[in-house]
Amino acid sequence: MASIFVFAEINEGSISDISLQGLAAARKIAGADRVVAFAAGSGISTVVQSLFGCGADEVVVVDDAKLNEYLTSTYRAAVGAFLAQNKFSLLLFPASTCGNDLAPAIAAELDAACVLDGAALSVEGGKTIVSRIEFDRKVRTCYVATGDRPMVATLKDGIAEVGAPDASKQGAVKLFAVSLPEPKTKIVRRDVAKKSVNLKAAKIIVGAGAGIGSKDNFAKIQELAxxxxxxxxxxxxxxxxxxxxxxHQIGQTGVTVRPELYIACGVSGAVQHWVGISDARKIISINTDKNAPLMKHAHYRVTGDLNVVVPKLVKVLKG
Ligand SMILES: Cc1cc2nc3c(=O)[nH]c(=O)nc-3n(C[C@H](O)[C@H](O)[C@H](O)COP(=O)(O)OP(=O)(O)OC[C@H]3O[C@@H](n4cnc5c(N)ncnc54)[C@H](O)[C@@H]3O)c2cc1C
Incomplete structure (x- = not known):
């Protein structure tokens, strides 16, 4: 029976959402194949229990304090040692900084096929197909591993929806022992930007674009929000x-959001922004230019000056 390997990334003591999405995507295509979730770090056996309820048939942990921070050399050694003893036809990693670094290293070790930033997974004729969205979202390319090679892929945020874990599904976490080398690099400092907003969880987002004109005009956007x-x-x-x-930045180099409602104020809708909002359930665009790209994509459009439209909208909403 073939098996699927899913790398579960631990961030600040929790399994990253993008890894859980990868696990859900794996479960969807697995059929009778086993789905093995793999995590690394120290003291994480309790945290990874939920992986059973999220679709894993087996959960494997390498428990070592050297794995508390992601470093290529130690993670490559831990995952590599496990894969030297366990064969998989498909190996999935999150398309995160860690996953996109680790997956090619593992693929090289296995002489496997490797596709980064997969946006969809499917199976055709018994072969796994990983699709990537390329060239500013104008092209979808589907990749399949040749011959008997395993496929290594990283999967992007949005690959699958993660439901609440099924608490009835429990299991025993397996510890995999490996003697890790001393890391080849060490982190001397990490400056983490303070989080001022959680846009991923927002139901309604008011999007501010250059059309607001000046920082002073933020008061209008803030009032609408x-x-x-x-x-x-x-x-x-x-x-x-x-x-x-x-x-607060949404888009290619910002966050991807999925609100019920996105109200774009003075946003042109450049493709780098559009990729971050295209999954919004409803989009309203307020723009002076009726030909702006977002005015074509939006469900509702208001052609007008946001300095006039936004205060009117606030007045109506306030009753
Ligand atoms: C590698 C790369 C990565 C990038 N990543 C991102 C990213 O993650 N997120 C992102 O957003 N961008 C990103 N960009 C930048 C992107 O290409 C655009 O430049 C940017 O999204 C434009 O922002 P904007 O819509 O606010 O400004 P503009 O394109 O200048 O649009 C302003 C809009 O406001 C309208 N307007 C003007 N005055 C008013 C008014 N009074 N009332 C109503 N409407 C008005 C105009 O008609 C116009 O449509 C990236 C670019 C590159 C090259």
């Missing part, structure tokens, strides 16, 4: 101008 109980997101233009901290 307040009356709707919304969070404020931004284009890169706004973040680059220093008007909002970087964690």
């Amino acid at each position: 307040n009356v709707l109980g919304a969070q404020i997101g931004a284009t890169r233009a706004i973040v680059d101008a220093g008007w909002l901290p970087a964690d």
